[in-house]
Amino acid sequence: MFCKAVLFAVALASLSSASPVTQESGSRVALHKRNNLTRADGVFDHEKAIKQTIRTHNKHRQNLINLKRNKGSEALNQGAEILPIRTYEVPSHDKRQNEPLTDESNDLEWAGTISIGTPAQNFLIDFDTGSSDLWVPSINCTSAVCTSKSRYSAAKSSSDVPKSGTFSIEYGDGSTVSGPEYTETVVVAGIKTTGQYFSPVTTLSNSFANDPIDGLLGMAYPGISQLRESPFFNTAMTQKTVPNGVFGMKLASSGSELYLGGTDSKLYTGSIEYHSVPGTGFWQASNAKALVGTTTAMSGFQTVIDSGTTIMYGPPSAVKTFYSKVPGAQVFDSTNGYYSFPCNSVPKVSFSWGGKSWAISAANFNLGKTSTTSSRCVGALAGQNLGLGTNVWLLGDSYMKNVYTVFSFDKQSVGFATLS
Ligand SMILES: *[C@@H]1O[C@H](CO)[C@@H](O)[C@H](O)[C@H]1NC(C)=O
Numbered sequence: 456m457f458c459k460a461v462l463f464a465v466a467l468a469s470l471s472s473a474s475p476v477t478q479e480s481g482s483r484v485a486l487h488k489r490n491n492l493t494r495a496d497g498v499f500d501h502e503k504a505i506k507q508t509i510r511t512h513n514k515h516r517q518n519l520i521n522l523k524r525n526k527g528s529e530a531l532n533q534g535a536e537i538l539p540i541r542t543y544e545v546p547s548h549d550k551r552q553n554e555p556l557t558d559e560s561n562d563l564e565w566a567g568t569i570s571i572g573t574p575a576q577n578f579l580i581d582f583d584t585g586s587s588d589l590w591v592p593s594i595n596c597t598s599a600v601c602t603s604k605s606r607y608s609a610a611k612s613s614s615d616v617p618k619s620g621t622f623s624i625e626y627g628d629g630s631t632v633s634g635p636e637y638t639e640t641v642v643v644a645g646i647k648t649t650g651q652y653f654s655p656v657t658t659l660s661n662s663f664a665n666d667p668i669d670g671l672l673g674m675a676y677p678g679i680s681q682l683r684e685s686p687f688f689n690t691a692m693t694q695k696t697v698p699n700g701v702f703g704m705k706l707a708s709s710g711s712e713l714y715l716g717g718t719d720s721k722l723y724t725g726s727i728e729y730h731s732v733p734g735t736g737f738w739q740a741s742n743a744k745a746l747v748g749t750t751t752a753m754s755g756f757q758t759v760i761d762s763g764t765t766i767m768y769g770p771p772s773a774v775k776t777f778y779s780k781v782p783g784a785q786v787f788d789s790t791n792g793y794y795s796f797p798c799n800s801v802p803k804v805s806f807s808w809g810g811k812s813w814a815i816s817a818a819n820f821n822l823g824k825t826s827t828t829s830s831r832c833v834g835a836l837a838g839q840n841l842g843l844g845t846n847v848w849l850l851g852d853s854y855m856k857n858v859y860t861v862f863s864f865d866k867q868s869v870g871f872a873t874l875s
């Protein structure tokens with residue numbers, strides 16, 4: 456079973472073999488990845504994939520509500536719309552087989568440990584570049600889904616300050632994640648912030664039941680904050696507890712890391728290719744191009760880089776055009792926008808923002824066979840209207856696993872470098 460203590464592998468970065476020009480002064484958080492959408496028998500986990508899509512849909516729906524409220528309609532992308540909540544119903548023929556297939560320790564986030572309060576209360580957290588709030592379960596949440604998790608108690612902390620206001624995010628199973636607002640001392644990898652806004656949530660959606668993470672720490676711009684307050688990293692910048700307004704992420708099957716306050720030069724080679732972002736909400740780079748082999752399948756679109764999303768999504772019509780360039784591709788699930796291709800010829804997919812072409816490995820593009828006996832495999836790019844805008848793609852882990860990603864508030868840019 457999953458052991459939280461093992462994950463508490465946080466080290467302050469000080470020793471370095473870096474060249475004289477690179478001063479490493481940030482802090483490392485070891486991230487742990489628990490699973491993917493491919494079952495152990497090599498088959499695409501369709502049900503889990505749909506649940507992930509629904510969570511992604513509803514997360515970004517909330518982001519758009521927040522962005523519109525915080526920054527006005529002009530901050531939304533062209534064609535962005537606040538879509539209805541999407542809900543999941545287990546197909547009746549699936550119900551019986553679902554139970555044994557659900558491995559309690561399986562999950563899809565990149566998690567690491569943080570502490571809240573004085574003395575420290577520890578939580579296993581999903582570091583999410585696709586949202587901007589911090590929440591963990593409250594001691595006052597007594598539902599089964601909460602009691603299986605670490606819960607924050609204000610009574611056990613000397614640094615808690617209750618605030619007015621309520622935090623609330625709707626989820627697709629009809630429930631919400633909601634709770635009061637507090638400020639607290641929050642520490643991530645030795646980086647301490649005081650007076651950090653967060654919510655100890657008293658209701659937690661059932662969609663978090665089989666999920667080992669306790670809560671979420673949003674790392675996008677304040678513009679999509681539901682709390683309407685400075686997110687953790689921005690507070691650390693303001694309080695000057697990080698040397699730079701930059702963090703780097705390596706997401707891989709092993710050695711995953713979040714580096715706060717700079718980039719970890721041991722994890723990449725060559726220079727970082729930066730692309731500017733609007734600075735209003737999402738880590739969104741424009742003028743992207745998707746290639747299949749050397750053929751440009753789509754160009755001139757926006758890309759939101761989201762560590763809290765497992766696969767990649769594009770508008771249904773754009774994704775249809777994309778797969779028309781993939782030899783042998785067919786629709787696999789028209790409702791959820793999945794396509795399949797012959798397993799023996801995984802397309803060579805890459806993205807470019809005018810510089811290098813950043814390739815997605817076959818292993819990262821292939822989500823597994825459509826069934827145990829099939830020779831067709833499902834692609835990690837799905838066509839789905841998430842409401843983000845008519846020309847906006849969402850690039851999650853399936854993309855991020857191939858590159859070192861740099862999120863720079865200092866440069867108001869997102870950057871990519873080659874993994875070492
Ligand atoms: C995905 O998970 C399955 C089952 O846990 C595992 O066998 C497989 O190696 C994993 N694949 C990758 C690319 O991590």
Ligand SMILES: *[C@@H]1O[C@H](CO)[C@@H](O)[C@H](O)[C@H]1NC(C)=O
Nearest residue numbers: 593594595607608609610655
């Ligand atoms: C939980 O309830 C107790 C008693 O009403 C209260 O003192 C405390 O502030 C609440 N919240 C947290 C996060 O502990």
